[in-house]
Amino acid sequence: MSLRIVVTVKYVPDATGDRHFAEDLTVDRDDVDGLLSELDEYAVEQALQIADEADDAEITVLTVGPEDAKDALRKALSMGADKAIHVEDDDLHGTDAIGTSLVLAKAIEKAGYDLVISGMASTDGTMGVLPALVAERLGVPQVTLLSEVSVADGVVKGRRDGDSASEQLEASLPAVVSVTDQSGEARYPSFKGIMAAKKKPVQSWDLEDLEIEADEVGLGGSWTAVDSATERPARTAGTIVKDEGEGGKQLAEFLVGQKFI
Amino acid sequence: MAEVLVYVDHVDGAVRKPTLELLTLARRIGDPVAVALGAGAANTAATLAEHGAAKVLTDEAAEYADYLVVPKVDALQAAVEAVSPAAVLVPSSAEAKEIAARLALRIGSGVITDAVDVEAGDEGPVATQSVFAASYSTKTRVSKGTPVITVKPNSAPVEAAPAAGTVEALSVTFSAQATGTKVTGRTPRESTGRPELTEAAIVVSGGRGVNGSENFAIIEALADSLGAAVGASRAAVDAGWYPHTNQVGQTGKSVSPQLYIANGISGAIQHRAGMQTSKTIVAVNKDAEAPIFDLVDYGVVGDLFEIVPQLTEEIKTRKG
Numbered sequence A: 001m002s003l004r005i006v007v008t009v010k011y012v013p014d015a016t017g018d019r020h021f022a023e024d025l026t027v028d029r030d031d032v033d034g035l036l037s038e039l040d041e042y043a044v045e046q047a048l049q050i051a052d053e054a055d056d057a058e059i060t061v062l063t064v065g066p067e068d069a070k071d072a073l074r075k076a077l078s079m080g081a082d083k084a085i086h087v088e089d090d091d092l093h094g095t096d097a098i099g100t101s102l103v104l105a106k107a108i109e110k111a112g113y114d115l116v117i118s119g120m121a122s123t124d125g126t127m128g129v130l131p132a133l134v135a136e137r138l139g140v141p142q143v144t145l146l147s148e149v150s151v152a153d154g155v156v157k158g159r160r161d162g163d164s165a166s167e168q169l170e171a172s173l174p175a176v177v178s179v180t181d182q183s184g185e186a187r188y189p190s191f192k193g194i195m196a197a198k199k200k201p202v203q204s205w206d207l208e209d210l211e212i213e214a215d216e217v218g219l220g221g222s223w224t225a226v227d228s229a230t231e232r233p234a235r236t237a238g239t240i241v242k243d244e245g246e247g248g249k250q251l252a253e254f255l256v257g258q259k260f261i
Numbered sequence B: 001m002a003e004v005l006v007y008v009d010h011v012d013g014a015v016r017k018p019t020l021e022l023l024t025l026a027r028r029i030g031d032p033v034a035v036a037l038g039a040g041a042a043n044t045a046a047t048l049a050e051h052g053a054a055k056v057l058t059d060e061a062a063e064y065a066d067y068l069v070v071p072k073v074d075a076l077q078a079a080v081e082a083v084s085p086a087a088v089l090v091p092s093s094a095e096a097k098e099i100a101a102r103l104a105l106r107i108g109s110g111v112i113t114d115a116v117d118v119e120a121g122d123e124g125p126v127a128t129q130s131v132f133a134a135s136y137s138t139k140t141r142v143s144k145g146t147p148v149i150t151v152k153p154n155s156a157p158v159e160a161a162p163a164a165g166t167v168e169a170l171s172v173t174f175s176a177q178a179t180g181t182k183v184t185g186r187t188p189r190e191s192t193g194r195p196e197l198t199e200a201a202i203v204v205s206g207g208r209g210v211n212g213s214e215n216f217a218i219i220e221a222l223a224d225s226l227g228a229a230v231g232a233s234r235a236a237v238d239a240g241w242y243p244h245t246n247q248v249g250q251t252g253k254s255v256s257p258q259l260y261i262a263n264g265i266s267g268a269i270q271h272r273a274g275m276q277t278s279k280t281i282v283a284v285n286k287d288a289e290a291p292i293f294d295l296v297d298y299g300v301v302g303d304l305f306e307i308v309p310q311l312t313e314e315i316k317t318r319k320g
Helices: A038-053 A067-079 A097-111 A130-138 A189-198 A247-257 B019-027 B041-051 B072-084 B094-108 B213-226 B232-240 B269-275 B305-320
Strands: A003-008 A012-013 A034-036 A057-064 A083-087 A115-119 A141-150 A153-160 A165-172 A176-181 A202-205 A224-231 A239-242 B003-006 B033-039 B056-060 B087-091 B111-119 B125-130 B136-142 B148-151 B166-169 B184-187 B202-206 B231-234 B259-263 B281-285 B298-301
Touching: A003 A038, A003 A097, A012 A067, A012 B094, A034 A038, A034 A067, A034 B305, A038 A067, A038 A115, A038 A141, A038 A176, A038 B019, A057 A067, A057 A097, A057 B213, A057 B259, A067 A083, A067 A189, A067 A202, A083 A097, A097 A130, A097 B094, A097 B111, A115 A130, A130 A141, A130 A176, A130 B094, A141 A165, A141 B094, A239 A247, A247 B033, A247 B298, A247 B305, B003 B019, B003 B072, B003 B094, B019 B033, B019 B087, B019 B111, B019 B148, B033 B072, B041 B056, B072 B094, B087 B094, B094 B111, B094 B148, B111 B136, B125 B259, B202 B213, B213 B305, B231 B232, B232 B281, B281 B305
Parallel strands: A003 A057, A003 A115, A057 A083, A083 A202, A115 A176, A141 A176, A239 B298, B003 B033, B003 B087, B033 B056, B056 B166, B087 B148, B111 B148, B202 B231, B202 B259, B259 B281, B281 B298
Antiparallel strands: A012 A034, A141 A153, A153 A165, A165 B184, A224 B136, B111 B125, B125 B136
């Protein structure tokens, strides 16, 4: 029986660009280039490796986002995913994590799945809560923050490295998995992969397709509200000295002045 | 005054520092009621009482250790139902964030993660967040339900504020999902004797300029002279010079200490994302053009192999 893997990915503003907020205090996506969130590349990579080990597997990449978010899907398809789903709707603008988890869960259910794989967090919001929220919505086990993952005989196993201990985890499919950047280097798309990606199907769904009401998502449907966003004042220029043999001692003086010693 | 639930992060009864910081913040909003789960939960009561917990709800069921995350969500949900708090505060550890998010969804409430400050507001608690590699500061509220807010370490001082700390057993009924993810093995992390990276008041980090795993000894020596945690840049970790658990940055850990000392780290945006909220930043780098110098309060341009040992010696001498 075929193993249906859905990989959730996010299109994020490039961290090396000048990221800022729009007037409605949502992230301004017009002024900065976007790309597939780096941490999601690890999720795509693990999906490809799990699919390789399975008799028969199909990988669907799923994203929720504006038109440009298709770029993130193309990247995942060029790495080797089989097909893609793009959930796009004007009413999604400004949706928070809880709302996004609703959209993802509905789309994952509609697509059909045995295994959901996500990155540990997005590189823009960095909340790291969506895999847990999606598992809660779907009512299936969460096997998250894995540095190592494998699937066999309908069971997912993995290693989760926490602050105080490293844990071995195990759950029956269907399940939601998230992987860290320690799970394994993500492959670069080959030229062949990039060409093949252009022919792979990208399906578009809107809120109506997912039977979600507009007031359940978007800025209005969010359960959190951003009241203000203030650009942090540039740091006042610090003292910079060139070491002439006493650099360590001078630094110690500074630390004494700041009461760290 | 309204009650505020505080989720207790502890290891066998030893309360971790970020939880004590939460109690300081919780007192600004109401009367702290702590929830401690798992083996040793009741042993946390004295410490929690000393820092302001009016009540400590405990449950030591084996489920919390045997299964991932969900049993703790069940317990917090039971606590919310028992107490009807004005807010729930949770430390921003990876696991606690997952617990907070699932709890919020279940009780129909919004969730805010990684707050660096929490204060009382007219429409409920207001959280400050630091976003886009700390280039922006936002004020955010939960607009629906009981605010669930996770707070980053070092966001508030630990203050003694003796309170009753009455221990009460929390009655928890586990959900069908609670046993979904089994923990089949657990290897405690070997203690280095140094503070945990994300909680440390001082972090000393090394990067590409450290040039080899054996050279990290001088970074560790400086850290030990200050009672600091050791961090590493991605370049140093990818080169295999230091463990990934110590990586500071976008794909590593985010730290916000009182003092951050970057040694041989150029300051790529990915690294800055993980340390830019540090209160005081110091750098040692031989490249005067390194972007890290744009962030520093104090920087020394020069050879870290000369400067760092000299600094360590000087600190030891002064500390006598």
